[in-house]
Amino acid sequence: xxxxxxxxxxxxxxxxxxxxxxxxxxxxxxxxxxxxxxxxxxxxxxxxxxxxxxxxxxxxxxxxxxxxxxxxxxxxxxxxxxxxxxxxxxxxxxxxxxxxxxxxxxxxxxxxxxxxxxxxxxxxxxxxxxxxxxxxxxxxxxxxxxxxxxxxxxxxxxxxxxxxxxxxxxxxxxxxxxxxxxxxxxxxxxxxxxxxxxxxxxxxxxxxxxxxxxxxxxxxxxxxxxxxxxxxxxxxxxxxxxxxxxxxxxxxxxxxxxxxxxxxxxxxxxxxxxxxxxxxxxxxxxxxxxxxxxxxxxxxxxxxxxxxxxxxxxxxxxxxxxxxxxxxxxxxxxxxxxxxxxxxxxxxxxxxxxxxxxxxxxxxxxxxxxxxxxxxxxxxxxxxxxxxxxxxxxxxxxxxxxxx
Numbered sequence: 516x517x518x519x520x521x522x523x524x525x526x527x528x529x530x531x532x533x534x535x536x537x538x539x540x541x542x543x544x545x546x547x548x549x550x551x552x553x554x555x556x557x558x559x560x561x562x563x564x565x566x567x568x569x570x571x572x573x574x575x576x577x578x579x580x581x582x583x584x585x586x587x588x589x590x591x592x593x594x595x596x597x598x599x600x601x602x603x604x605x606x607x608x609x610x611x612x613x614x615x616x617x618x619x620x621x622x623x624x625x626x627x628x629x630x631x632x633x634x635x636x637x638x639x640x641x642x643x644x645x646x647x648x649x650x651x652x653x654x655x656x657x658x659x660x661x662x663x664x665x666x667x668x669x670x671x672x673x674x675x676x677x678x679x680x681x682x683x684x685x686x687x688x689x690x691x692x693x694x695x696x697x698x699x700x701x702x703x704x705x706x707x708x709x710x711x712x713x714x715x716x717x718x719x720x721x722x723x724x725x726x727x728x729x730x731x732x733x734x735x736x737x738x739x740x741x742x743x744x745x746x747x748x749x750x751x752x753x754x755x756x757x758x759x760x761x762x763x764x765x766x767x768x769x770x771x772x773x774x775x776x777x778x779x780x781x782x783x784x785x786x787x788x789x790x791x792x793x794x795x796x797x798x799x800x801x802x803x804x805x806x807x808x809x810x811x812x813x814x815x816x817x818x819x820x821x822x823x824x825x826x827x828x829x830x831x832x833x834x835x836x837x838x839x840x841x842x843x844x845x846x847x848x849x850x851x852x853x854x855x856x857x858x859x860x861x862x863x864x865x866x867x868x869x870x871x872x873x874x875x876x877x878x879x880x881x882x883x884x885x886x887x888x889x890x891x892x893x894x895x896x897x898x899x900x901x902x903x904x905x906x907x908x909x910x911x912x913x914x915x916x917x918x919x
Contacts, residue, residue, distance in 0.1 A: 519546065520902050521594070521602040522895045525643045528554045530586050532562075534594070534602065535899040541907070543899050547597070551586040560589055570597060584650050604659040606902030607648055608698065608894065610640035610747065612664030614689045619667075619901035621909065622648050622660035630662065636746045639784050659909060661902040668697030669731075669738045676740050676831070692749075694731065694741030696723040696842075698894040703841055704736040705897075706890055710876060714837030714886050720828050722821060723892065724851065725842035726754040726797065730821070732828040740831040742824045748783055751820055754797035757787035758820060789813050799844050799851065818854035825859055835885055838864060841892040847874060856887060 517536040520543070524531045534547035547570055549562025558580035562570045571593055580586050594601065607622070611633040620626060627648055634641045648660055670693075677691045700721055707715035719733040728751040732740040742750030742759075752758040765783075768774045774782065790797035793813040795805055802810040829835045838859070840852050849871045856864045863884030871878040879887035 519598055519602040520899050520906075521605045522608075522898045522902070523605055523647055524608045524895070525583065525647045528552070528556065530554075530583070530590065530647065532590065533895045533899070534598070535896070537603075537903065541903060543896065543903065545896070548895075551580070551590060554583060554586050555581050558586065558589075560586075560593060562593075583646050587647060587650055587654075601655070601658065604661060604902050604906045605651060606661045606663055606898040607644060608665065608898055609644045609662045610665045610695060611637040611693070612662075612666045613693075614670075614691065616662070616664050617667050617670040619661050619663045619905050621905055622652065622662050624649075624652060626662065627652070638780060640747070659902075659906055661898075661905045663698060663898045663901045665695045665697045666693045668701045669694030669741050671737060672739060672741075679745075690745060692741070692744040694729070694738065695743045695747050696727065696729050696731070697738070698897045699723045699841060699892040700731045700733065700738060702893050702897045703839055703890055704733055707736070707837075707839070710890060711837065711839075711886065711888055714888075717836035718829075718832040718834055719837045719839060720825055720832070720835050721839045721841065722825075722845055722855075723842045724751075724821070724840065724845035724848075727756070728753045728758075728821075728842075728844070730824050730828055732831045734832060740828055742828070751824060752792070752817055753788045755785050755788045755790045757783060757791070789817065792816060799848055803848070803850055814851070814854070818851060818858060821855045822858035825855070825862075829862060835862060837886040837888060839888045839890050841890050846889055846891050849874065852878065852887075852889070 517538060520535045520537065522533045522535065529550055529552040531550045533545060535543045536546050538544050545565055547562045547564060549560065549571070551558065551560045553559055555577055558577065559574040561572045564570045580589060591601065609630060613633050627645055630645055651658060651660055678686060679690065679692065681690065700723065703721050707719065716735050721731045721733055723729050727747060730742040730751065731738050748756050750758050765779055768779050768782070788797060789799065789802065793802055793809045795807060795810055796802060802814050840846065844851055852871055853866060856866045864887055865880045865883040866878055866887060867880045874889055876888055876890070877886065878889055879885065
């Protein structure tokens with residue numbers, strides 16, 4: 516039985532996971548994709564194998580799986596039964612790595628403590644990213660865990676792109692523009708070499724459009740600018756987050772509306788974005804299906820802001836050779852892609868209506884001066900690749916120490 520790597524992405528009441536087998540030549544093959552959802556309410560473990568067949572579908576009472584640790588225990592039991600043994604390593608997505616974490620890092624208690632400093636900068640994600648690390652460290656301390664950061668891919672930005680117009684002391688403390696969805700953009704940059712080599716080495720705008728949304732300017736596969744900044748609130752409007760807005764609004768909410776810091780935080784992360792603007796839903800599918808004028812306004816606003824940021828990022832690149840849509844909305848919403856590209860026709864983008872409707876790889880017309888593509892992202896595979904890299908490096912260092 517091949518050795519495996521487990522990839523974990525934990526939320527407040529769920530654990531999404533994927534299992535990859537390490538094949539010949541370190542080829543990674545996806546064996547399982549699943550989740551444990553409804554932790555503490557209606558806990559259920561479900562997973563499918565590489566062929567889409569059901570590998571497990573099991574439910575428990577809330578008392579049996581009341582906490583994240585209970586869910587991890589159930590996952591371990593299932594993996595031991597299904598695979599025959601535990602994985603050789605676990606890779607974790609971590610949203611915020613701050614200024615210091617620029618590459619995948621082996622997890623220790625000290626590393627987790629350092630990463631907890633960034634919880635205020637990513638309160639929706641960071642606590643849930645770190646919780647399973649600490650549990651696994653306590654229960655299986657010999658098992659290699661690797662933290663893979665959404666910010667790391669952007670850490671090579673020129674200083675001018677990372678700065679805010681604020682005093683130097685704050686910059687040195689880490690108040691700077693980080694950028695997020697880096698694991699997704701790193702995967703897209705890698706994939707373009709195979710699926711669209713004509714633009715892979717050029718100037719590419721990548722739009723990761725999902726519940727969280729951002730854009731990235733890629734030059735020869737490297738990130739040089741991003742729509743997101745210090746936190747995952749900035750940039751494009753998202754499902755429940757506002758995106759770019761005047762900082763004075765926060766001052767207004769506190770001074771005139773009497774909101775506390777925590778109330779403002781909850782408001783910005785949960786009550787804004789597409790949900791707040793429409794008053795209907797944070798889900799683009801619901802908005803596309805709605806006849807309410809507010810839904811139309813919200814979708815127009817979404818496309819408008821994407822196009823505005825595309826213009827800004829094109830300036831950072833000095834022009835563009837390709838535009839790539841990815842993530843849930845980017846991969847599956849032809850109407851959104853069409854609305855964005857219509858606003859960007861001045862850049863030389865012209866869509867093929869039929870290709871766009873079919874979600875094909877290449878959706879621009881033959882006469883388009885800029886290539887337009889739909890490339891599915893795979894952050895979990897990227898995490899597995901990074902985890903395998905740290906595993907191989909760790910093994911090599913252990914062998915070197917033994918020989919010494």
